Amino acid sequence: MSDTDILLRRIKERKGGSMKSTIHDVAKAAGVSMKTVSRVLNHEPNVADKTRETVLAAAAELRYSPSLAARSLASSKSYLIALLYDNPSPNYIANIQKGATQACRERGYHLVAEPLEIAGPLGAIEGDLSIDVERALERLPVDGAILTPPLCDNGSVIHALQRLKIPYVPVAPSASHGRVAIVQMDDVKASKEMVQYLISLGHKKIAFIKGDPHHSATPRRFEGFREAMRKAELEIRPDYVQSGDYHFRSGIAAAEALLQLADPPTAIFASNDDMAAGVISVANRLGVSVPDSLSVGGFDDTPLARILWPQLTTVRQPIEGLGFEAAKILITKDSQDETVRTLEHDLIVRGSTGPCLA
Amino acid sequence: MSDTDILLRRIKERKGGSMKSTIHDVAKAAGVSMKTVSRVLNHEPNVADKTRETVLAAAAELRYSPSLAARSLASSKSYLIALLYDNPSPNYIANIQKGATQACRERGYHLVAEPLEIAGPLGAIEGDLSIDVERALERLPVDGAILTPPLCDNGSVIHALQRLKIPYVPVAPSASHGRVAIVQMDDVKASKEMVQYLISLGHKKIAFIKGDPHHSATPRRFEGFREAMRKAELEIRPDYVQSGDYHFRSGIAAAEALLQLADPPTAIFASNDDMAAGVISVANRLGVSVPDSLSVGGFDDTPLARILWPQLTTVRQPIEGLGFEAAKILITKDSQDETVRTLEHDLIVRGSTGPCLA
DNA sequence: AACCTTTATGACAGCGCTGTCAAACTTTAT
């Protein structure tokens, strides 16, 4: 048997160059059992320092790297994290993904992307979604799933995940998820800071453009606006609060309404960048100078914010960080229960805001 | 043994509800051997129709779904495709990813995302990259990798992939890749069509803004411009050809130069949307009406194209299709060699182009 | 010194599947 073994190995080496080595090879090289090698590689306790070093040296020597498949078959862990997403913004997803892969890479995990088709142009097609999730994940026993908005608030997805017993971390969900860890940012605080910054520039007539009411962040961003105004004892005029849907066009409409008011605001805080772009575009068209006659604030710091002229003062969400933390929580299961990780945002001041000259 | 087995199963059923079933269960239920079940599930030939039906029915009954880990351990296939990318545009990646996951899903594969850090703000850090690839993929024996630009032209990445013997499909690479299948679009033709469209509107004084010279598409898009101009026997004035780098700012700079010429062009074809946005922004600022006094064409059909005012006439790349085809080629290895799949683009006519009124 | 506890290591089975090979059965050719 052993002879055959050696022979086979010889043949492999001859034709393939450096073949991948197994735990068995490392064990032989280090003069220990396979199990001990396994222990070292998995950072299990109760290994003598000297043994550990020997094993590590042998592993490095042989350029050993464990087979994920064998590992997961034997341990029923997959070393895989799924990123479940619908398609709100490519930018958002790309950043979540970047952060998540980074966390994965640090611990030998990998990220599998699972785009779900939740909504056509006409709205949600709730029914199929849990089936989608199941079909995607029942073959692939991932160790956890990251849920991005708006999926994190989708009942059927959550349900499917629970049925499959896959741990999940919702990113910026609208409601608390019972005893599940979540990662989020503080939209209320961020929005409040923006408004306070506007106030600090001397603005008193500040308008707000709301986003899509189905989005969980919408009421929060509005709440931040209200808190800041209340705290500064400024009036919130009903005609200064416009409804939008986070799309460019709705920013246009809102800005047109706002700027044609008899007593127009001196600052407009649009609750995302696309709508803020609409505002700036309308202002330019109407000959309203930004920021001299009108300050404009946005939210998200999308690439668009730097393309606008003037460049947009906005809030940068810690998107990458959210992805990183979500993956990390899933991988190191310790802090699983009820943890709420709230990451810091940044107020990015650019050219679209300036002192109130009115 | 068998008794213990049954006992264990009972226990599992009792506490877990519906446990996942194995091939063994299906085999017993269908009254055949495990191997036969395996054959049916893998669409292997030489299975009697009746047997196949029985097995399929049993599998459906038990809601059986195979374990990827066991499968890949036994067959040394992973049912995983890697998407390797740097970070040119989130939009591009998101679309490639969408197409690729779709192809994967159709055949029970999964897509793992592997963002690579090729370039900091200062440029490429070539050295580490192959190490990055190896670290990411040597543990995860993916069955293939999709390479997006600019990675598909990166020597060290290609080399790493070859060393690991992982088949790959470059998406829109600059050069032919020897005997490797590639997927691409026809930039020359698309660019030519745009220019021909401009010419059909009566324009004769057409300017072109080039992109980043390191990008493989850059010379191709310029070539399309040249071909169309030559074919229409129009002169290509050197001062009508500006250099850019695909970024908004370079579009601004180019447009300023172009529009302040003594004899300015009546149409500007910027070789991507960001630069076209720069052109439109400058035109608006200088009071040059688009499209009445100036037609503007872009390339890529990014979300930005619809946000601009007027909306941008541009070329839609078949990005999702490229992702789909790349994954498909990797999964069905038949057409592996030297295949070149060229997908169709679309000329999207919107408001930024109009008849030449000069 | 005899006992117990803790720490370090290894033997072994088996995770769920597929590749190999051989056996049984069916068809076709002679």
Next chain:
DNA sequence: ATAAAGTTTGACAGCGCTGTCATAAAGGTT
């Protein structure tokens, strides 16, 4: 009718790793 060829099926080993349990070595306590 009989050999040759094809078709359909199953037994079995083993992919590379980890969990379980047993054993061996070391340290602590009376």
